[in-house]
Amino acid sequence: CSQSFLDTTPEGSIPVDNFYKTDADAKGAVLGVYDILQSMYAYDWDSMWMLKTLLSDEIYTGGGHRGDQPPYEEINEFRYSSSNPVITWLFQMSYWGIYRANLVIANIKPESPAKKQAIAEAKSLRAMLYFDLVTLWGKVPLVTEPAASPDQYNQPRAAVADIWAQIEKDLNEAIPDLPLKSQQSAADKVRVSKGMAQAMLGKSLLYEKKYADAAAEFQKVIDSGEYGLISDYSQVLRKGQEFGKESLFEISYSAEKNYDWGNFQWGNNGRNTESNIHWQLCGPRGDGWFDGGSTGLVAGWGFAYPQKSLWNAYTAANDTVRRNAAMISEKQLIAKGGKLRNPDQNNSYPWGCEGYIRLKYGSWADESNTNATSVKELNYATNIRLMRYADVLLMAAEAYNRAGDDAKALPLINQVRARVNLPALTSSGDQLFADIKNERRLELSFEGVRFQDLVRWGDAKTVLGDQGKMIPEGTFTNGKEDYMSISGAGFKDKNVLLPIPEQEISVNPQSSQNDGY
Amino acid sequence: NKTTAQNASLSLSVNNMTVRNVLKNIEKQTGYSFIYSSELIDVNRRVSLDEQETSLQDVLDALFAGTPVSYSINDDHIVLSRASGDATGKAQPQGHTVTGKVTDGSGGPLPGVTVVIKGTTHGTITDANGVYHLADVPANTTLLYSFVGMKNKEIAYTGQSAINVKMEEETIGLGEVVAVGYGVQKKSVVTGAIASVNSSDIGNTSVSQAQQALQGKTSGVQVINASGAPGAPIKVRIRGYSSNNNSNPIYIVDGIKTTDISNLDPDDISSMEVLKDAASTAIYGAEGGNGVVIITTKKGKSGKPTITYDFQYGLQSVGHTPKLMNTSQYSTFMNEAGLISNVDQTYNTDWLGAIFETAPMQKHHISFSGGKDGSTYMLSMSYLNQDGIVVGPQDKYKRYTVRLNSDHQILPWMKVGNTFAYSNSQRAAINESGGEFGGVIGSALMIDPATPVEYTGDVPAHVQTFINNGNPILKAPDGNYYGISKYVFGEIVNPFVTQAITKGSTQQDQLQGNVYAVLTPLKGLTITSRFNLNLTYQNYHTWNPTYYYTAERNNSATKVIDNNDLWKDWMFENFASYNHKFGEHDLTLLLGISAEKATHRITNAQGGPMIMENPAYAQLDFISSQKNDQVNGRIDDNRKESYFSRLSYNYKDKYLLEGSLRRDGAGLSQLPKSGRWGIFPAVSGGWVISNEDFFPKSFITNAKLRASWGQNGSLSNLGNYSYASLISSTSNGYALTYPMADGSFGTIFEPSQLENPNLRWETSVQTDVGLDLRAFRDRLTFTMDYYNKKTTDLITQNTPALEAGNAASPINAGDVTNKGFEFELGYRNKIHDFNYGIHLNMSTLKNEVTYLNPTLDRLYGAQVGPGWTATAVQKGEPLWFFYGYKTKGIDPKTGDPIFLDKSGQPTNNVTEADKQYIGSAIPNLYYGGSLDASYKNFDFNVNFQGTSGNDVMMGWIRNDRPTINRPEYFFKNRWTADNTTATEPRAGTNPKAWNSDLLVFNGAFMRIKQIQLGYNLPKSLMNNLHMKSARFYISLDDFFTFTNYIGMDPEAGTNNNNNNNIGIDRGTYPTARKVMFGTSISF
Structure with a gap:
């Protein structure tokens, strides 16, 4: 036998040395980073959207019963440990995205506009991933090149300032090479545009409390004329407004894969999955409880019910437009021919439900595959908005306010309020700051920004101190809702940061743990 | 069968017949041949006899009554001689008379030795003093002395007047040959550790798969029925667990290498040899690390x-089932x-009682064999049909096999031949792999007893709602x-519903065979060329019906699925063996080369919905649109080339x-170029002490030391790069895409993993000392x-630091040691017509991970329920110990378990970091034995088989489903305010209790594999029916199991090849008890 008998060649794959050459290679490689984001936000039971939302005062975990998804319950009640699988997986997947971005940046030569654009996108995406890492975990390894050999797998934790510096550098380098949203083709609107990178840079500067610089970046987005607010607030997160004028960046999902219970792509880190399975998890519990009536909502597995306190916050602000767009009460539901109580279970609400159902990011029948033979539960296609124009306006207002320029701040926040028929504000200084905070809560509910906002404002302990201590059980005693008391729940000082995953600490001797874990 | 013949009775009714013809008649009836000298015995004498069902001795006594003839019945012949002292001198001697004394090895006289002139029937036997006169x-001429x-x-004979003969004891067993790699060896000169199981051990058992015949039969071999489902694969572990992953041995069937012998009918097997030590397996180099089983058909x-x-x-x-809580x-x-x-107590369902049934199995095997003019043939066919013990047709195994083995000595120096085996099997299986996530048995264990199998009365409101919708x-x-x-949600579904939606079956057609030529051009030289x-072609076909159970378990669209696998493996081997004897030296040299290629083509297709929801439309042609079509496929291609040699030297058999x-060189699909060649040496020696002159004469007839x-x-x-x-x-057969904003999909290119160019062979080094x-x-x-077997460079999954950013290639990261003693003891004797034999074997095993790459503090294995990684590999512990x-x-005050931290101290705040060793599925002792007797x-x-020192994890109790049913054990022994000294926690305890040693039980068991009673038809009857033999038997197989385990089956183990699941009972398909009836007839 000759040596060549053993020299088989792999089919369907390309050796690394032969790749990263063409414009198509560059696009395919950078789409691989988006794919990781897509996994991170909706993959089975480890969602970044859930993590960020559970950490807030917006939702209860819910589920079929207590203990349905213990890792989510731990997060919602601030009882998580360093071995929480959701926290571990999201930390890990952030670096999967960064690794792919690093490969693009290291291997693609900026020889054509398409390649330059791919590199710029990779840098923007890397910055977005580091933004969540540094704000949620603090000091994390700063990896900017793909590991060349196993001895480079372990990296030390970098200083927070160095991570912020890298984020700013990446975004500043990316912005010139990125197209305006209007310059992107219809298909390419899933990709990072110049406006998104500028908004992300503004947001980073805002978190770094570099208010004037932040305001300047946001102003560029506003001045670009690329974006605006749509008139109907209830549609901002709906399918019809995807990639619309209010949208800066979305993670894209598809209903076109026609998944059923036999071919759904469980596992594999969700890289094969194109639909948003989390919307099924977070649909209101059926099984005798929820019936959507004419709302258009499909029953799901009962996670992420809204908290009554949020309903009350809307009501207190006289904000009925956004309240009715964000959630629906049992009374409203019955009026639409639906129901929330289960006659077989003592007329209880579903577990974890306080009598309200979420409409924002709801389990809309028309956002799944509408084909009659398609399995609705597995084909939700709702995109997750990571940045929309209202958020930019409010962040810009905040930056101006903090920089002392309330005159520039007020029109921006009032633009957001005007859409939902709320009177213009005239406050200033710290009062305006407080108004902006509340405005963000009401405008951006369920959109995964609340926890990071509270932490950067220093309000987390005040607002979240009792979070998770009392969990609605759905049942009633003498007409009063029963609550399960959870010991050890509530935000504590250490919770300003998530723990570094146990797995990272045990594998990487250069790692260390955040305070308090 | 001589033993039988000796016991046989015969019938003889003759009138005036010559003794010669009477003797012929007896020869025909009994199979004995007579040796006599017509000079001494008057065979022309005419006699009349009427003996019915009389023993051979009585017939002979009657035949020779009143004559000076005496007889002696020997192994397969009867010697007639003149009674001593008689010297009628009737016939004149035509040659010389030879006298002498025959003694045994120790000099004692040997009476009854047959002495004949070779090539004639002229002979005599020795008297009580060992003396003979011929x-x-x-x-x-040549005198032949024989004695059992x-x-x-x-x-x-060259004219000596006296010839004294000292006879040597024949070590019958040692004269046998055993199969070794690329040849056979006399058992007496084998220096490795090889265990043999032959056809008589295999025949008559109710085994449908050949590996089962090894169970309990020999030391060092553990055969694990991971699942009792019909046709389920069987795990074999030779000398422990030498890899963290798959550690099945390879099988060499008539030279054909395979990892799966499920299509081999056990009745076709002539012998199975288990090569246990490295010296025996090293000739298989890169693939011998987990032991080799050589099967000769x-x-x-x-x-x-x-x-x-x-x-x-x-x-x-079904045998033992756990007792679960009833509705109350x-x-x-x-x-x-x-x-x-308030649990609705209308129903009280015994789910385990409901899901099992009595199921039949049957097997037929017929074979034709013979040969003449240098050609031999063996043609056999078999049919097996086994229904499983779970209700419904979803578990069924059917197998047809055909085999043709032939050999042709076409030239004095050339033999050609072939083995050829075709099989067809159809296997339907229940949802078992679902385990605690909706497996049929898992669900039967977990679903509440308050739910009925079916509603015999009114449908309750919650179901009515579903129907109304x-x-x-x-x-x-x-x-x-x-x-x-x-009350019980999630994946746990009424097992009858799961059965009703299970439609699939796997069909396999396999053609396995070889052609070969054996050349013997020179004395001592044998050249073999073998292809x-x-x-194997396999098709899994199924369809998904629509159904609704709950919001979490339903299907609204029908679909047809066809998964096709085609394996095509060839291997071309050429080897030569040269034997040379000079003086007392005996030297054999083997040299060989081989090349092999194994391809596996996978084509999977699915589509739906079906035009009508009806099995008649369950084909891909009959779907209503192509919109949901999905196809994927690929081919894997593994190759290997090898060079091998062996030198055997034997001095005086001593x-x-x-x-x-x-x-061995592996193809690029398995190892990188730099590390793909491996060299695997072995040496062994033996010393037959009993052949030494100084070895004292004693009851020990043979003693051999081996190393x-x-x-x-x-x-x-x-595999697979x-x-x-x-x-x-x-990825996983699906395109990686990203949904673009216009509804199109963008193609993604992603790096498969972090590479490991240093990956190399897993190597095991084994020393063995034997007696x-x-x-x-x-x-x-x-x-x-x-033995002491150390496997180094274990190929393990790498879990790099999380910031590495991708899955990593496997790495060589650990060592595991298996060591232990093996004992086999056999005793066989006969007392008159009573033959009996006892065989006992026992093996100890110590398995320990002796090294793990410091970058991995432990490897994590199987998940139990969601979120509990319940097995791990860690330095200093057995492989895949239970981790929790x-x-x-x-705690008498709270009813919750008292958790211990890593240092063994009670703690109120037990955390993930406190998880530790809580048990191991690897036994430290396993044993087997048999007793056979005939009268x-x-x-x-x-025969029986058992293990001890192993644990079983009750893996179906999920901590995230608090309302599941549990064994009554957890009810009766639970803590309550009135029972504060309980052994089990209170109802509704801390969910961590269900990730703890409370689910680990002693898994020791002893199983009576078989109790069998057989009856052979008498020879006389068979002669009339023109049969050689006929045997009928009844037996109880796997009928009695002794264990303290309260779950399903202590032999439980999740049904897959990975070692990381061993000992986890997720609702395993239990081994069925069987009542068997059988017959074996030969013509």
Whole structure:
């Protein structure tokens, strides 16, 4: 036998040395980073959207019963440990995205506009991933090149300032090479545009409390004329407004894969999955409880019910437009021919439900595959908005306010309020700051920004101190809702940061743990 | 069968017949031949006899009554001689008379030795003093001395008047040959540790798969019925667990290498040899690391054609099942737990009682064999049909096999031949792999007893709601709706519903065979050229019906699925063996090369919905649109080339030495270029002490000391470029895409993993020291071995730091050591017509991970329920030990378990970091034994097998489903305010209790594999029916199991090849008890 008998060649794959050459290679490689984001936000039971939302005062975990998804319950009640699988997986997947971005940046030569654009996108995406890492975990390894050999797998934790510096550098380098949203083709609107990178840079500067610089970046987005607010607030997160004028960046999902219970792509880190399975998890519990009536909502597995306190916050602000767009009460539901109580279970609400159902990011029948033979539960296609124009306006207002320029701040926040028929504000200084905070809560509910906002404002302990201590059980005693008391729940000082995953600490001797874990 | 013949009675009714013809008649009836000298015996004498059903002795006594003839019945012949003292001198001697004395090895006289002139029937036997007189011996003839238990001896007669003969005891067993890699060796000169199981051990058992025949039969071999489902694969572990992944041995069937012998009918097997030590397996180099099983199938013999027919029929039923809480207990438990205040007690379902049934199995096997003019053939066919013990047609195994083995000596120096086996099997299986996530048995264990199998009365409101909503709720065949649980959710479904939606079956067609030529151009030189082919086509076909059980378990669209696999493996081997004897030296050299290619083509297709929801439309042609079509496919291509050699040296059958060397190269799909060649050496030696002059004469007839050392590799955990980083746009057979904003999909290119260019072979190094003894004229056999097997460079999944950013290639990261003692003891004897044999074997095992790459503090294995990684590999512990919380009793105050931290101290705040060793599924002792006995036409055998020192994890109790049912054990022994000294926690305890040692039980068990009683038809009857033999038997197989485990089956283990699941009972399919009836007839 000759040596060549053993020299088989792999089919369907390309050796690394032969790749990263063409414009198509560059696009395919950078789409691989988006794919990781897509996994991170909706993959089975480890969602970044859930993590960020559970950490807030917006939702209860819910589920079929207590203990349905213990890792989510731990997060919602601030009882998580360093071995929480959701926290571990999201930390890990952030670096999967960064690794792919690093490969693009290291291997693609900026020889054509398409390649330059791919590199710029990779840098923007890397910055977005580091933004969540540094704000949620603090000091994390700063990896900017793909590991060349196993001895480079372990990296030390970098200083927070160095991570912020890298984020700013990446975004500043990316912005010139990125197209305006209007310059992107219809298909390419899933990709990072110049406006998104500028908004992300503004947001980073805002978190770094570099208010004037932040305001300047946001102003560029506003001045670009690329974006605006749509008139109907209830549609901002709906399918019809995807990639619309209010949208800066979305993670894209598809209903076109026609998944059923036999071919759904469980596992594999969700890289094969194109639909948003989390919307099924977070649909209101059926099984005798929820019936959507004419709302258009499909029953799901009962996670992420809204908290009554949020309903009350809307009501207190006289904000009925956004309240009715964000959630629906049992009374409203019955009026639409639906129901929330289960006659077989003592007329209880579903577990974890306080009598309200979420409409924002709801389990809309028309956002799944509408084909009659398609399995609705597995084909939700709702995109997750990571940045929309209202958020930019409010962040810009905040930056101006903090920089002392309330005159520039007020029109921006009032633009957001005007859409939902709320009177213009005239406050200033710290009062305006407080108004902006509340405005963000009401405008951006369920959109995964609340926890990071509270932490950067220093309000987390005040607002979240009792979070998770009392969990609605759905049942009633003498007409009063029963609550399960959870010991050890509530935000504590250490919770300003998530723990570094146990797995990272045990594998990487250069790692260390955040305070308090 | 001589033993039988000796016991046989015969019938003889003759009138005035010559003695010569009477003797012929007896020969015909009994199979004995007579040896006599017509000079001494008057065979022309005419006699009349009427003997019915009389023993052979009585017939002979009657025949020779009043004559000076005496007789002696020997092994297969009867010697007639003149009674001593008689010297009528009737015939004139034509040669000389030879006298002499025959003695045994120790000089004692040997009476009854047959002495004949070779090539004639002229002979005599020795008297009580070992003395013989043989008259009339022509010169230049050869005298043949024979005696049972002694080696035949030939002496040339050249005129000596006295010939004294010392006979040597024949060590019958040692004269046998055993198969070794690329050849056979006399057992007496084997220096490795090889265990043999032959056809008589295999026949008559109710085994449907050949590996089962090894169970309990030999030391060092653990056969694990991971699942009792019909046709389920069987795990074999030789000398422990030498890899963290797959550690199945390889099988060499008539030279054909395979990892799967499920299509081999056990009745076709002539012998199975288990090569246990490295010296025996090293000739298989890179693939011998987990042991080698050599299987030789039956061949034809020259002579009269033989037809055998075997038939078995059996009834299978479930054995021990755990006792679960009934509805009233469940209600109390859930109420105490604060989970369900009022359980509806209308129904009280015994789910385990409901899902099992008595199931038949049958097997037919017929074979034709024979040969003449240098050609032999063996043609066999078999049919197996086994229904499983779970209700419904979803578990069924059917297998047809055909085999043709033939050999042709076409030239004096050339033989050609073939083995050829075709099989077809169809296997339907219940959802078992779902385990605690909706497996049929798992669900039967977990679903509450308050839910009925089906609603015999009114449908409750929650189900009525579903029906009103137009959901397709499934009905039982009698028209009632199946029960839907109100209390247990998630994946746990009424097992009858799961059965009703299980439609698939796997069909496999396999062609396995080889052609070969054996050339013997020179004395001592044998050249073999062999081409092996293994062609397997497998189709899994199923369809998904629509149904609704709950929001979490339903299906609204029908679909058809066809998964096709085509394996095509060929191997071309050429090897030469040269044997040379000079003086007392005996040298054999083997040299060989081989090349092999194994391809696996996968094509999967699915589509739906079906035009109509009807099995008649369950084909891909009959779907209503192509919109949901999905296809994927690929081909895997593994290759290997090898060079091997072995030198065996034997001095006077006393000093034995052997060395082998193999060099293997793996294809690029398995190992990178830099590390793909491996060299695997071995040496072994033997010293037959009993052949030394100084060895004292004693009851010990043979004693051999053996020692060996060698290296092996294992490739079984490599494949598909697992070391390389490749850019791919698919994953798991699906395109990697990203949904673009216009509805199109963008193609993604992603790096498959972080590469590991340093990946190399898993290597095991094994030393073995052994002792073989035979005593009391070989009635007693004893073998003992000590082995120490260290596998280094274990190929493990790499778990790099999380910031590495991708899955990593496997790395060589650990060492595991298996060591232990093996003992085998056999005793066989006969007392008159009573033959019996006892065989006992026992193996100790110490398994320990001795090294783990410091970058991995442990490897994590199987998940139990969601979120509990329940097995791990860690330095200093056995492979894949159970990993969880350790408890120390129940806190009398709270009813919660007292958790211990890593240092063994009670803690109120037990965390993930406190998880530790809580048990191991690897036994430290396993054993087996058998007793067989026969008396006249009856035979009886019992055999058993067991393990001790192993644990079982009750893996179906999920901590995230608090309302699941549990064994009654957890109810009766639970803590309550009135029972504060309980052994089990309170209802509704801390969920961490269900990730702890509270689920770990002693898994020791002893199983009576078989109790069998057989009856052989008498020879006389068979002669009339023109049969050679006929045997009928009844047996109880796997009928009695002794264990303290409260779960399903202590032999439980999740049904897959990975070692990381061993000992986890997720609702395993239990081994069925069987009542068997069978017959075996040969013509």
